[in-house]
Amino acid sequence: MSNFNQLIQQHFGPLSVEDLNTIRKYFREEKLLKNEFFTKSDLVCNRLSMVKSGILRSYALSDGKEITQWLSVPDSFITEAVGFFFNQPNRWNIQAFTEVELLTITKTDYQKLCKEFPKWNEIEKQFIIKCFMMMEDRIFSHLSMTAEERYNRYFDHQKELFTQVPFQYIASVLGMTPETFSRIRKRQAEKS
Structure with a gap:
């Protein structure tokens, strides 16, 4: 991640340095080891994070098969919205595919931020949109x-x-069989 302030402004528009400092103080550094869970299905996710480094995979089990819904990469946000x-x-498991570094805000701190910084409600609206x-x-x-x-x-x-994740995960994200x-991959390679 290039910079917390740049990422916030990239996603939510221009904010003053004071506003950015207020937001930043609620986010904490967090690390996940490879295969460690950010959250699991049937639990209630209690945090929202920005991915600094690494890859996370959101997936669910259906009829004994894993369905990968999303692959989160650096400079993106991750949570289980429901x-x-x-x-x-949660509907989805979110698991670290690699070692991951995050900037995380807990649900409790998120609610505090909303009270301390009313402008956050507009930022939240932009995030949801x-x-x-x-x-x-x-x-x-x-x-x-x-x-x-x-x-x-x-x-x-x-x-x-x-080059970083198994093709079956990408295929699942794209809604196709491996x-x-x-x-398709073979055809693309033949064109090159």
Whole structure:
């Protein structure tokens, strides 16, 4: 992560140094070891984090199979929204795929920040809108793009993941079988 202040402003727009200092004091450094869980399904997630380094995988089990929903990389946010925002049991497990460094705010501190810094409510709204837009974009791509178009788009935006995580995880994120992913990958390699 280049800088906490830059990341906050990149996601939420310009803020004064004083505002940034107020926000920053609520976030704590946290490390997860490889395979350690950030949160598990059926628990209630009690933290929101910015990924400084490493990769986390959000996944669920369905009919004995793991479905990878998301891969979080540096400079992104991670939480289990149903748990964190609505105090309901998580749908997803979030696990460190590598060693991970985070800047984390707990649910308790998040609520304190909202009281101390009323402007945070607008920032929270922007965060939720961005999450909604990302999910809308993902749904649109699954409904309107071919598997190969989805592959190419993800490769263009997350190229480094193709050398860092097993392909079945990326295939799952893209809504395709590992076999389809392999066929597309082979075709792409032949074009190069």
